[in-house]
Amino acid sequence: MVVDILIALGIGLLISLIVMLVHKGALKSVHMERAASNYIKRDSVDINVRREIYLYKRVERKEKPKNDN
Amino acid sequence: MAALLEYQCPCCAGKIEFDSASQQMKCPFCDTMFDVETLRSYDEAVNDGVQEDMSWEVSAGSEWAEGETSGMNVYVCNSCAGEIVAEGTTGASSCPYCGSPVVMTGQFAGDLKPDLVIPFRLDKDAAVAALKKHLEGKFLLPAAFKDQNHIDEIKALYVPFWMFDAGSNARIVYKATKVRRWDDNNYTYKETKYYTVIRAGSMSFENVPVDGSSKMPDDLMESIEPYDYHDCKEFTTAYLSGYLADKYDVTAEDSVERANTRIKQSVRDEFRKSITGFSTVTEQNEAIRLSNGRTRYMMCPVWILNTTWNDQHFLFAMNGQTGKFVGDLPTDMGKFWRWFFIFWLIFGAVSFGVIFLLRQMGII
Numbered sequence: 001m002v003v004d005i006l007i008a009l010g011i012g013l014l015i016s017l018i019v020m021l022v023h024k025g026a027l028k029s030v031h032m033e034r035a036a037s038n039y040i041k042r043d044s045v046d047i048n049v050r051r052e053i054y055l056y057k058r059v060e061r062k063e064k065p066k067n068d069n
Numbered sequence: 070m071a072a073l074l075e076y077q078c079p080c081c082a083g084k085i086e087f088d089s090a091s092q093q094m095k096c097p098f099c100d101t102m103f104d105v106e107t108l109r110s111y112d113e114a115v116n117d118g119v120q121e122d123m124s125w126e127v128s129a130g131s132e133w134a135e136g137e138t139s140g141m142n143v144y145v146c147n148s149c150a151g152e153i154v155a156e157g158t159t160g161a162s163s164c165p166y167c168g169s170p171v172v173m174t175g176q177f178a179g180d181l182k183p184d185l186v187i188p189f190r191l192d193k194d195a196a197v198a199a200l201k202k203h204l205e206g207k208f209l210l211p212a213a214f215k216d217q218n219h220i221d222e223i224k225a226l227y228v229p230f231w232m233f234d235a236g237s238n239a240r241i242v243y244k245a246t247k248v249r250r251w252d253d254n255n256y257t258y259k260e261t262k263y264y265t266v267i268r269a270g271s272m273s274f275e276n277v278p279v280d281g282s283s284k285m286p287d288d289l290m291e292s293i294e295p296y297d298y299h300d301c302k303e304f305t306t307a308y309l310s311g312y313l314a315d316k317y318d319v320t321a322e323d324s325v326e327r328a329n330t331r332i333k334q335s336v337r338d339e340f341r342k343s344i345t346g347f348s349t350v351t352e353q354n355e356a357i358r359l360s361n362g363r364t365r366y367m368m369c370p371v372w373i374l375n376t377t378w379n380d381q382h383f384l385f386a387m388n389g390q391t392g393k394f395v396g397d398l399p400t401d402m403g404k405f406w407r408w409f410f411i412f413w414l415i416f417g418a419v420s421f422g423v424i425f426l427l428r429q430m431g432i433i
Contacts, residue, residue: 007420008420009413009420012414012415012417012419012420015416016413020409023207023208024209026209027207027399030288030395033291033294035331036277036334037338038295039277039278039335044272050267050268051265051266054263055080055111056101056103058263059261062257063255064257
């Protein structure tokens with residue numbers, strides 16, 4: 001029972017924090033722009049080299065836990 | 070004498086040697102094997118290509134004609150030392166940035182004449198309405214802040230921008246992986262295939278704006294973008310009638326770095342969008358070259374609203390053409406913590422109820 005209450009309080013804390021941070025975030029509207037995507041000339045994007053070169057591969061093997069019974 | 074070719078291991082960057090037993094290239098450090106053709110392709114792909122060049126032609130603006138600036142006065146703010154320009158008939162009594170009194174220092178002279186201007190399309194009433202809308206529905210906004218009496222100043226201001234146009238050629242090399250997992254009775258397997266991915270191409274940019282005023286916060290100006298440049302006109306001082314204008318104090322040369330940062334990021338974003346089907350993709354190297362770069366000096370319309378609240382200064386801006394309104398707002402921290410604990414109790418109780426029900430049903 002105590003464990004369930006602690007888990008429930010933990011979930012409640014997390015959801016409450018997310019809800020309040022979303023509301024706090026709504027008050028911020030000023031930020032630097034990351035890129036200049038609004039200013040790319042229409043139909044000017046031309047990616048004419050698209051190469052994918054396979055180099056090598058690695059295989060990892062992990063033993064499954066054995067059931068002694 | 071033929072040049073001695075040396076290949077670097079794409080896996081660990083060690084020097085690769087030919088392994089006569091397997092007839093393949095083998096890295097003595099990590100034991101990875103490659104066929105010769107793969108290594109040659111990899112080497113060509115990584116080393117071949119575009120040389121980085123992000124230089125611009127920055128001869129924006131022009132000289133004023135004789136008599137063109139005769140009716141324009143310069144005002145200086147007593148507090149932040151900001152300089153603004155206004156027609157004699159318009160005048161200016163306070164700084165649009167900080168609200169402090171301004172004094173006229175003389176007639177406007179020198180500096181460059183803007184090439185272009187986007188005229189104001191929205192008036193003061195639209196700015197007031199946009200502010201009201203901006204404050205609506207903000208749960209954590211202090212109630213006192215919503216009172217319109219808290220706005221000290223609303224000013225229409227032409228802000229100087231440097232506009233950058235250029236074509237770009239770019240080549241970006243990525244490291245990428247494809248991961249596959251499977252298992253049999255005794256083992257689980259994870260296969261990782263390693264690739265070199267190359268993208269090269271071109272794209273053009275038009276009117277990338279950079280704020281030419283040091284007093285105007287760059288993040289505020291970038292937040293009210295974009296402007297519709299179809300409306301821009303050749304500059305004449307007639308457009309300044311009734312409005313204030315800021316003088317540029319950040320040169321085009323000093324603005325190049327910001328334009329380059331944004332252009333490079335857009336090139337990366339566009340190229341990255343074309344790579345699909347991999348588990349991970351990491352950029353290895355890039356070279357971006359600009360061509361036909363040119364700069365223009367433009368005045369853009371901005372409504373500036375400023376206020377002080379609890380000894381903090383708040384600056385809002387509205388795009389004078391499109392009406393986009395921005396400005397960070399204060400948080401009522403008392404309300405934040407009050408509702409945080411209320412929600413914690415509510416969500417905690419609901420979560421406990423759900424856990425209790427799941428236990429009763431034997432699901433957990």
